[in-house]
Amino acid sequence: MDLVTKSAAELGELIASGETSAVEVAEAHLDRIAAVDGKVRAFLHVDRDTTLAQAREVDERRAAGEDLGPLAGVPIAHKDVFTTRDMPTTAGSKILDGWRPPYDATITARLRAKGLVILGKTNMDEFAMGSSTENSAFGPSHNPWDLARVPGGSSGGSSAAVAAYQAPLSTGTDTGGSIRQPAAVTGIVGMKPTYGGSSRYGVIAFASSLDTPGPFARTVLDAALLHEVFSGHDAMDSTSVDAPVPPVVEAARRADVNGLRVGVVKQFAGEGAEPGVAARFEEAVELLESLGAKIVEVSCPHFTYALSAYYLIAPSEASSNLARFDAMRYGLRVGDDGTRSAEEVMALTRAQGFGPEVKRRIMLGTYALSSGYYDAYYGKAQQVRTLVKRDFDTAFEQVDVLVSPTTPTTAFPIGERVDDPMAMYLADLYTIPANLTGNAAISVPCGLADGLPVGLQVMAPVLGDDRSYRVAAAVERALEDRWSGPLLAKAPEL
Structure with a gap:
């Protein structure tokens, strides 16, 4: 039985029926990681003993008759922006290298409660700032479709892990497209839930009004099952929405668009996209x-x-959030030899601990918030945010969902844009509107261009997450019939 090629739903059923165990499934995926991650570099931390201990606990809980849910025993790769009490959490930054948090993020705790087995922590752009994972302080991850290309970002390690069959599921965060964009360029499914629908407690903050945790998977149903596990109100997060979780699993199983009104965004209907992306x-x-x-x-x-x-908005919030990394409380400390002041130690630590992109955004955000420029930059940007929301509101009076390409291009070569921030930022051209307004949006594979995956983005109203899943599942099912199998199965062997 080739366990690593099974979907999360299939693995959950096999474990529940006793045909296999959580330990056997974990071992299969740990072996896969050992075999291919030297090339993919999806993970920053893997501890075989810790993972197998989790799996044994799940098997014991099931043997004791505990009802754990459909994903119990299924392995998951966890983005290194979520705090984990038994593993390091670095946010891809030297300034937190080796830091072990004293608590679990709410989403980490919910994964454990439902019996998912955390395989390890995945690579990411430093503090989630980037579209390629090249901004990680620990080196880039690689796209399993072409190891010379990026797997997207900031959640590139999570997308690469799923695309390389190292894990059936993974977590990510989406601040400007950091789940949907990597999902698109690695040929998998990635969902940005409604803002506030998934807890930010224990997520190392980049931009607090934008950061949204969400799932990666190889199928729409798997993504919906994971979405359901970690969503729901959290009293520890003041921005958490106190509302029922939308019926995402039911919608993914329904996979029917008959009678739905699908809006094509005129401004994004292939504009700025590569010919192959526009065609798909x-x-x-x-x-x-x-x-x-x-x-x-x-x-x-x-x-x-x-x-x-x-x-303007995201760097401004980053400038405020990253002020806490001051060398005084935790993480890296440089130059503390007893002769320097606290201010000098702080300056040296931040200079050496933060990478170039993080510094760029801190400086941009600090400038935008400064006296005399606040209204002209940050204030105006927030006014544009309101206008974008009104566009969504008007659109959803006419249609049920909106669609666009997820990204303007397929995966670009590693190194091609690293010295061109503007070209890098354009990778999120189509994804950012839903972040500014908090709308739900999903990326689902819709074909190949020059042998590389292309994603379709489906945007839905706030708390209309189920609509995104319904449309994505219909596209997935129809294209699988056309291709005689999942798109990902056509990925090259590593």
């Missing part, structure tokens, strides 16, 4: 129409300003 998007829209959806062109005129507004 057009084919996906035609596919949805053939499945019974009504296609409507929708104008969202302020979406074109979202990228500019984001790169």
